[in-house]
Amino acid sequence: MFLRLVADSFTRRPKRKLLTLAALALGMAVATAALSVSLDVGDRLAQEFRSLGANLLVTPEADSLPLEIGGVDYRPANAGAYLPEADLGKLKTIFWRFNIKAFAPILETQIKATPVEWVNGGRNVQTHPVIGTWVNHSVKIPDGTTYTTGIEHTNPWWQLTEGTWFAEGKNECVVGKNFARHPPGFSSPLGPGQPLFTYMANGERGPTLEVVGILDTGGLEDDAIIVPLDLAQKLAAKPGEYRRLYVSALTKPEDAFARKDPKTMTPAEYDTWYCTPYISSIALQISQELKGTDVRVIRRVAEGEGTILTRVRTLLWLVTLAALLAAALAVGASAAASVIERRTEIGLMKALGASSGLVGILLAAEQLLVAFVGGGIGYAVGILLARLLGQKIFGFAPEPKLFLLFVVLVLASLITLLGSAYPLRRASQYDPAPILRGE
Amino acid sequence: MFWRIVRRLITANYGRLFVILLALGAGAAITSALLNLQIDAKRRLTTEFRALGANVIVAPRNANANSGGGTLEESLLAQLPNENAGKFVPAVAFLYVIGAVAKAGEIHHEAAVIAGTEGQGLTKVRPGRRTEYSADLEKDPSACEVGAQAAAQFKVHAGDSLHLRNQGREATCKVFAIVGTGGPEDTQIFAKLPTAQTLADLPGRISLVQLSVTGTPDSIDKFIAALSQQLPSADVHGIKQLAEAEGKLYNRISGLLTTTVVIVLFLTSLCVMAGMSNVAIERKNDVGLMKAIGGSVRRVVRLFLAEAILMGIVGGLIGSAFGIVGSIWLGKAVFGVAAQPRWIVYPVSVGITILVSIASAFPLRRLASVRPASVFRGEA
Numbered sequence: 001m002f003l004r005l006v007a008d009s010f011t012r013r014p015k016r017k018l019l020t021l022a023a024l025a026l027g028m029a030v031a032t033a034a035l036s037v038s039l040d041v042g043d044r045l046a047q048e049f050r051s052l053g054a055n056l057l058v059t060p061e062a063d064s065l066p067l068e069i070g071g072v073d074y075r076p077a078n079a080g081a082y083l084p085e086a087d088l089g090k091l092k093t094i095f096w097r098f099n100i101k102a103f104a105p106i107l108e109t110q111i112k113a114t115p116v117e118w119v120n121g122g123r124n125v126q127t128h129p130v131i132g133t134w135v136n137h138s139v140k141i142p143d144g145t146t147y148t149t150g151i152e153h154t155n156p157w158w159q160l161t162e163g164t165w166f167a168e169g170k171n172e173c174v175v176g177k178n179f180a181r182h183p184p185g186f187s188s189p190l191g192p193g194q195p196l197f198t199y200m201a202n203g204e205r206g207p208t209l210e211v212v213g214i215l216d217t218g219g220l221e222d223d224a225i226i227v228p229l230d231l232a233q234k235l236a237a238k239p240g241e242y243r244r245l246y247v248s249a250l251t252k253p254e255d256a257f258a259r260k261d262p263k264t265m266t267p268a269e270y271d272t273w274y275c276t277p278y279i280s281s282i283a284l285q286i287s288q289e290l291k292g293t294d295v296r297v298i299r300r301v302a303e304g305e306g307t308i309l310t311r312v313r314t315l316l317w318l319v320t321l322a323a324l325l326a327a328a329l330a331v332g333a334s335a336a337a338s339v340i341e342r343r344t345e346i347g348l349m350k351a352l353g354a355s356s357g358l359v360g361i362l363l364a365a366e367q368l369l370v371a372f373v374g375g376g377i378g379y380a381v382g383i384l385l386a387r388l389l390g391q392k393i394f395g396f397a398p399e400p401k402l403f404l405l406f407v408v409l410v411l412a413s414l415i416t417l418l419g420s421a422y423p424l425r426r427a428s429q430y431d432p433a434p435i436l437r438g439e
Numbered sequence: 440m441f442w443r444i445v446r447r448l449i450t451a452n453y454g455r456l457f458v459i460l461l462a463l464g465a466g467a468a469i470t471s472a473l474l475n476l477q478i479d480a481k482r483r484l485t486t487e488f489r490a491l492g493a494n495v496i497v498a499p500r501n502a503n504a505n506s507g508g509g510t511l512e513e514s515l516l517a518q519l520p521n522e523n524a525g526k527f528v529p530a531v532a533f534l535y536v537i538g539a540v541a542k543a544g545e546i547h548h549e550a551a552v553i554a555g556t557e558g559q560g561l562t563k564v565r566p567g568r569r570t571e572y573s574a575d576l577e578k579d580p581s582a583c584e585v586g587a588q589a590a591a592q593f594k595v596h597a598g599d600s601l602h603l604r605n606q607g608r609e610a611t612c613k614v615f616a617i618v619g620t621g622g623p624e625d626t627q628i629f630a631k632l633p634t635a636q637t638l639a640d641l642p643g644r645i646s647l648v649q650l651s652v653t654g655t656p657d658s659i660d661k662f663i664a665a666l667s668q669q670l671p672s673a674d675v676h677g678i679k680q681l682a683e684a685e686g687k688l689y690n691r692i693s694g695l696l697t698t699t700v701v702i703v704l705f706l707t708s709l710c711v712m713a714g715m716s717n718v719a720i721e722r723k724n725d726v727g728l729m730k731a732i733g734g735s736v737r738r739v740v741r742l743f744l745a746e747a748i749l750m751g752i753v754g755g756l757i758g759s760a761f762g763i764v765g766s767i768w769l770g771k772a773v774f775g776v777a778a779q780p781r782w783i784v785y786p787v788s789v790g791i792t793i794l795v796s797i798a799s800a801f802p803l804r805r806l807a808s809v810r811p812a813s814v815f816r817g818e819a
Contacts, residue, residue, distance in 0.1 A: 023713035030706040037699060048691055052491070052684040057621055065551050065592050068623040069535045069646075075550075157680045218679025294588075298621035300566045304491035311487060312692055314773045315480055319699050322469045326707040329465035333458045334713060385702060393695050423454070 006366050017370065023334040024374025024416065025381065027327025028408050032382020034320035035407070037389055040398035042313050046250050048394070049305045050101055054154045054246035054298060056283055058083070061294045073108055073243075082107075082241035085229065087290050091247070092141045094285040096277045099250040102153030105242035107132040107232045111206060112199040113225060115186040125199050126184040129224040132232020132242075135165040154246040158221070163192035163213030168228045174213040176222035190214075196225070198235075206235065245293075247286065251279040253306035324411070331374075331412070332419025335367055351432040360424050367416040375412030379405045445745050448725070460754050463792055466711040467758025468765065470704055471788035475766040477700045479778040481693050485653050486526065487774075488689070493531075493564035493649035494681045495663055500674040510534070510644035511673055513632070516558055518670070519648065523662050526653035529560025532645040534635045536605055540628060542593050543600035543611060551589055552627045553603055555635020557645070564649040567620030571597040576615035583612035583630040587619035601628065605638040656686035708791065712799040731811035743800055751796030755789035762788065 010017050059066075060081035067074040083105075091100055109132070112125035134150040141147055151158055152165070166172035175183075175190060183190040190196075190211055198206035215226055233239050252258075257269075258278040265273060274281050279302045283295040342363075349359055383404075387397040449456060497519070499509030516532045534555040539548035561584075576582055576598065585595060595601060595614050603610045612630050619625060636642050652659050659677065667675040722743070729739050763780050770778025 019713050019716050022709075026706050026709045026713060030703055033706075034699065034703060037695075041695065045688075045692070048688055049684075051687055053680055065549060065589060066623065066626050067537050067550055067552055068626060069537075069552055074537060155680070157683045216679075218676065218682075296588075296619070296621040296625065299568055299619065300490075300492045300622065302621070303566060303568075304488065307490050308484070308487050308688070308692075311484075311773055312695075315476070315696065316699065318476070318769055318773065319473060319696075319703055322473055323703045323707065326465055326469045326703075326711070329462055329711075333462035333711075336458050337455070389695075389698055389702065393691060393698060426454075 002362065002365075005362055006369065009366055010369075020334045020370055021374045021377070024331050024370060024412055025377040027331045027415075028375050028378025028412050029381035029385060030323040030327050030378075031320075031411060032379050032404055032408050033385040033389065034316075034323040035404055036383065036386040036398050036401060038313075038316045038320045039401065039404075040386075040390065041316055042309065043250075044390075044394045044396065044398075045309055045312060046305075049309065050248050050250070051156050052301050052305065053156065054103075054248045055251065055279060055301045055305065056247040056249055056286065057296045057298055058245035058247060058286065058290060058293050059296070060243070061292050080243070081292075082238055082243055083245070083290070083293060085233075085240050085242050088245070089139050089141045089147075090289040091286065092139070092147050093143065094282070094289050095275065096249070096282050096285060099277045099282065101248045101250055102149045103245060103247040104134050104137075104149065104151040104154045105229060106151075106244040106246065107229060107236060107238065107242045108244075109232055109236035109238075111225070111235055112201070112203075113184075113196050113209075114199075115183045115190055115194060115196055117197050118199070127201075128179065128184070129220075130232055130235060131221060131224050131226045132229040132236075133226065134229055135168075137168065137229075151246075154248045155217070158215060158217045160213045161216045163211075166212050166226075166228055168230060170228075171207045171209050171231065172212045172228070173209040173231075174215050174226045175211055176224050176226070177214055177216045178222040179225065180211075180214045207231075245290075249279070249282050250277065251282060251302070251305075252277050253310045254278055254280070254302075328411075328415045328419075331415045335416045335419035336423045347432040356429070363420065363424055364417060367420050368413055371412040371416040372409060375409040376405075378412070379408045382408070441742065441745070444742055445749065448742065448746050449749065459750055460757070462711050463750060463754025463796055464758030464761070466707055466795060467755045467788050467792040468762035469707055470791050471759040471762030471784050472766040472769065473700050473704060473762075474784045474788060475763055475781055476769055476773075476778060477696055478781055478784070479766070479770055480696060480773070483770075483774045483776070484689060484692060485655055488681075488685050489563065489651050489653055490566060491681050491685070492566045493651050494659065494678050494685070495650040495652050495666075495675065496678060497648040497650070497666070497670065497673050497675050499647070500672060510641060510646055511648070513557070513636075513643045513645050515670065515673065516645070516648060519650065520662075520666070521559075523652050524654045524658050527560075528650055528652050529558070529563035530648055530650045531556050531558035531561050531564045532632060532648045534632060534639060534641065534645045536635050536639040538603050538605035538638055540589075540593060540604070541602050542595050543602050545602075548602075548604060549592065551592075552623075553605075553635055553638060554624075554627050554629050555632040555638075555645075556629050557632035558648070560651065561629070564651045565618075565620060565624055567618045567622075567624065569616045569618050571617040573597045573615050576613055579613050579615070580631060581610075581612045581634065582615045583628055583634070584616040584618055585614050585629070586625035586627050587617055588625040589628055590614075590617045603628070603630070603634070603638060606640075608638050608640060610634050610638055656682070656689055704791075708795045711795055716799045716801065727811040744797065747796045747800035748793060751793035752789070754796065755792030758792065759785050759788040 060083050064075065064080045066080065085105060088103065088105065091103055109130045110127050111130050113128050114125045118125060135152055136148060136150050138146045138148050160174065161177060166174055173196060180190045192212050192214070194211050196209040196211055198209060200206050209227065215221060229242065233241060258273070258280060262270060262273055262284070279297050283297055287293055287295040346359055383400045390397045497511070497515070499511050513532065516530065519530045521528055521530070536553045537550060538553045540551040540553070541548040570587065583601065593601065597614055597616060599614050601612050601614060603612065612634060632645070636644065652662050654662065659682070663675055663677055726739055763785060767777045767780060770776065
């Protein structure tokens with residue numbers, strides 16, 4: 001009988017129930033879409049922020065003070081300390097190894113270079129900065145696998161305007177756009193396919209490089225020659241060594257806890273800090289793995305990223321909250337309305353001997369049924385919306401999260417029950433007689 | 440008579456009135472709060488990006504950057520516009536000198552980059568974290584700030600003095616802060632511009648100017664174009680690393696916000712509408728009675744429309760006011776600065792609410808087919 005009464009109320013007024021259902025489904029769709037975007041957006045945006053480039057810089061610990069102005073180190077090549085390239089695979093063995101998105105070592109040196117061959121030695125040829133680095137380099141990880149990374153991942157604004165990147169192990173190079181436009185001692189611009197003759201400091205011939213691409217970075221690299229790291233090591237006579245390492249890591253924005261000095265933390269706090277991908281804990285883990293290094297946080301990148309990420313995330317949570325609130329109120333209103341309008345029915349049921357409790361349970365069961373169906377539909381629509389949104393903005397659809405279905409169903413039931421609670425209580429107090437009389 | 444009926448319609452059932460106003464008001468509050476916050480957030484976002492530091496550089500034209508030789512007139516700093524889109528533009532002139540440095544009293548000097556600075560907002564163009572800082576010492580004309588790595592090398596702390604030397608010219612400066620940036624600035628010593636000019640023997644010259652320009656990517660491009668025209672002797676360019684990333688991120692984030700807000704507003708309106716329609720259907724009895732005593736369909740529909748518009752106005756006015764006040768507070772919660780209320784948001788969200796309210800009276804159109812007799816018999 002109970003079930004029949006519930007079923008009856010659906011079949012007898014399908015339109016009314018449909019409207020309540022629609023309100024619920026829409027509300028829950030908003031909630032699902034907003035929730036899944038908010039849950040996903042932190043990770044997606046953190047990825048996007050990697051376009052700002054590396055956020056960690058690794059330099060030798062026992063180094064002399066670099067004389068760096070605008071990205072060029074004015075120290076002579078024999079001054080200062082170097083780091084072994086062979087250690088770099090260890091970066092992918094730290095606790096947060098999967099958060100290390102890319103890294104690239106840099107070795108700078110200088111060389112005399114010109115596009116025209118000098119028969120009587122290169123004594124008068126101008127000296128140019130040479131930057132040795134990795135592009136698409138496979139690194140051997142101690143666990144036996146390899147990992148491909150390079151400067152084009154740590155510094156995504158390094159873009160080739162022409163040609164391709166150099167290949168490792170070959171005498172190939174990429175030249176900065178300013179260098180290409182006015183090559184020293186050469187009247188016409190330099191392009192891919194042309195040779196570049198090099199001379200050592202004493203005027204002896206060095207390897208002849210083939211220009212394969214032109215680089216635009218907007219920085220001082222535009223005046224430099226960029227070569228594979230192994231070639232730079234040969235030119236600088238520093239086999240297997242590098243001087244600077246850029247690391248691009250996915251991090252959690254720093255909060256008040258992360259700013260505490262790890263030395264003053266309790267062991268439990270220290271564990272939490274160590275096992276959270278804060279930029280400072282990743283920096284510590286890298287310096288533990290790469291001996292003799294000084295790992296510094298590039299503050300402008302890390303902090304800019306931190307504040308903006310936190311703000312955007314809070315903003316989206318607020319939008320989500322607003323959506324939830326709107327959904328709750330509208331659903332509540334429609335639930336309340338559907339109870340108010342059934343006073344006659346309630347009166348009749350009570351006149352026929354139903355207790356207030358039974359009437360309440362009957363109506364609640366109905367509302368819950370609506371909540372489950374509406375919540376389910378809303379979830380499906382919301383997930384679709386979130387996919388569309390993710391695809392449009394990030395070109396990547398968020399995975400549907402099943403636990404959201406649970407959240408949404410609970411939410412829908414709570415809202416409908418809350419919305420109908422007050423009118424239901426009123427309804428159960430009705431005196432059947434005046435209602436049936438139509439008063 | 441018309442208005443009397445409308446009044447009775449509205450006041451007849453306070454429970455219903457409350458439910459309708461709550462739904463409409465909540466919708467209006469959320470509409471106005473989100474619209475206001477959304478306008479404000481986009482503007483604020485461009486400000487937030489300045490945490491990344493300088494994004495525009497004015498450097499000497501045609502100077503071979505490798506030699507570090509070219510310099511500019513110091514007077515150029517005064518010619519720079521100090522505002523873009525109503526926001527202050529911090530601009531700092533730098534003069535770089537490689538000199539020999541030692542802690543005062545020690546004999547062994549070591550080479551280091553000394554940067555003379557002049558202008559407003561050094562901390563804005565060169566973001567970092569000051570580990571030691573003394574505001575009192577900063578006022579000293581010979582004050583200087585030391586990068587973290589340089590400070591460790593020379594073993595100096597705030598309050599110590601440094602001895603600077605270059606080709607026989609000498610100067611001393613008092614350390615007022617230690618700054619960590621993670622960049623090359625960590626190895627530099629930031630002195631006052633005249634100190635560096637004396638050391639370099641380049642009076643009235645500077646190496647470059649760094650500016651931190653607030654604005655959308657487009658407005659920054661315009662700023663650069665205007666400035667290069669104004670300063671034909673200098674090369675004005677944006678820092679590509681920041682310009683590209685900022686543009687991309689700005690578009691992503693503002694796209695995300697706009698789309699989310701539009702979807703949320705659209706669904707919220709639909710949701711409020713569905714809820715309200717449910718309330719409206721309940722009016723069958725009223726309609727039946729009106730028709731039974733001779734009300735024409737048009738007149739009945741007009742009655743309900745008048746009611747819907749009134750409700751929309753009242754709900755919209757109250758709700759939107761709450762929403763705007765709420766968004767001011769929310770802006771404070773998110774950005775630490777109260778969101779500025781935009782008055783355009785108020786009429787817009789009231790308008791949307793009235794539209795929603797009218798649209799939710801839509802099922803009433805079907806009431807034209809209500810047959811009074813069957814309503815009174817209690818048939819649905």
